Amino acid sequence: METKPNMTKKERDCLLAIYNEEKSSRLPLRLVDVARSLKIKPPTALELLGRLESKGYVERRRGLISLSESGREAARGILAVHRALEVFFASCGLSADDACGLVAQFDYIVGPSMAPMILSALGNPSKCPHGYPIQP
Amino acid sequence: METKPNMTKKERDCLLAIYNEEKSSRLPLRLVDVARSLKIKPPTALELLGRLESKGYVERRRGLISLSESGREAARGILAVHRALEVFFASCGLSADDACGLVAQFDYIVGPSMAPMILSALGNPSKCPHGYPIQP
DNA sequence: AACATCTTTAGCACAGTCCTAAGAAATGGA
DNA sequence: TCCATTTCTTAGGACTGTGCTAAAGATGTT
CATH class of the missing domain: 1.10.10.10 (Winged helix-like DNA-binding domain superfamily/Winged helix DNA-binding domain)
Structure with a gap:
């Protein structure tokens, strides 16, 4: 996929x-x-x-x-993956900014369906490393 | 970085x-x-x-x-990141093949210095989801 | 109406990816 | 050794994505 x-x-x-x-x-x-x-x-x-x-x-x-509505949906999907992966890379030792910069290079490749899977593997954190909330 | x-x-x-x-x-x-x-x-x-x-x-x-030696080094670096991320995405619920296919899209972007950091965050697994060994 | 700002068109450039067709070089077999 | 096959290379074309400048057209403010 x-x-x-x-x-x-x-x-x-x-x-x-x-x-x-x-x-x-x-x-x-x-x-x-x-x-x-x-x-x-x-x-x-x-x-x-x-x-x-x-x-x-x-x-x-x-x-x-x-x-458009589909543009907004796509943006939300990318952002969800972005924040989920930020949490992961921050947990690997990157600063919030470094994690953000790194993840921005490929979040759009990962696909929105991964976001809940990643989040649940990380124990459903409620915030990204910058402190922004992660939606349910 | x-x-x-x-x-x-x-x-x-x-x-x-x-x-x-x-x-x-x-x-x-x-x-x-x-x-x-x-x-x-x-x-x-x-x-x-x-x-x-x-x-x-x-x-x-x-x-x-x-x-060249530097080519081999680059390949090893990409492979290390590849396997480390495969472990992570498999832990999120992807099959070994899906994780491999997904990670192949961006492993080369991540940079070799991340490999040990990712692995240690994942508890230093010894094998990737396909069963290949992950070097120390 | 005049001026400023904004949008759009037109034209150009360059990297990366891909192809076909055809010529040059190498190889292997008889 | 010579020929045929294979392999490599060159030459040319195509298309996408990304960027630019210069200039024309639209819009809006005063």
Whole structure:
């Protein structure tokens, strides 16, 4: 299973960036914001968003960028795996930041169905190493 | 740390394919063998080997392909991480084959220094889920 | 209306992965 | 030794993903 990730690392970063901005800020996202937060130029960001849109994860209406329901779901799945694996790598001795940085390289490959399995193998921790809560 | 893998997935597969063939067969490896074992055509394999050679992992002499000492070291490092993570994912409930397939997607990203840390967090298991021994 | 900002298009570049077709080199057999 | 087969290499093409600049088009603010 989970042999072919249906997105690239950059697409993963973009999805999570949008997800996090949507969570934390009131405003609708614009292309320039996405570009800035990914440290790429707007035309590059546009192309990236185009790929994400064609996969059904992102919607663009009159320049305003938002995640589709399936995009939000995908982001939540990646985040769940991310936090679960962070806990594991922190338990191996990495700092929270190192664990985060390492896991970010491949969390999107692992597949959301692994999250509960990993968490239960770790004794269902309630927080990731940074202190953020891990959903049930 | 370990932020930029110094090889691609394909290069990782090639390195390990050569490593395993060197271990198990009477030698020496040829281009066609590498191509066959990676299921690609010889010109594609040649290009891949060229990249690996320019990174100092592979040596080609009169058509015979072998790993350099640093290639062997890199392969051992990836394998150590591979087996350590296999143990972990098997403990999460994956079959040996599923764990192997999953871990193969990102073991080369993790970096060899993690292997002992992972193993010790898992209580220093002596075998991977397939039954192969894990070195001290 | 004018200016600033934002989006989009067009064009280019480069790495990595893959192929086919054909020429060059090596090998093994008779 | 010579030929045939196999192997290696070169040359060319293709496509994805990632990035850029420059300029055109849209939008919005004053």
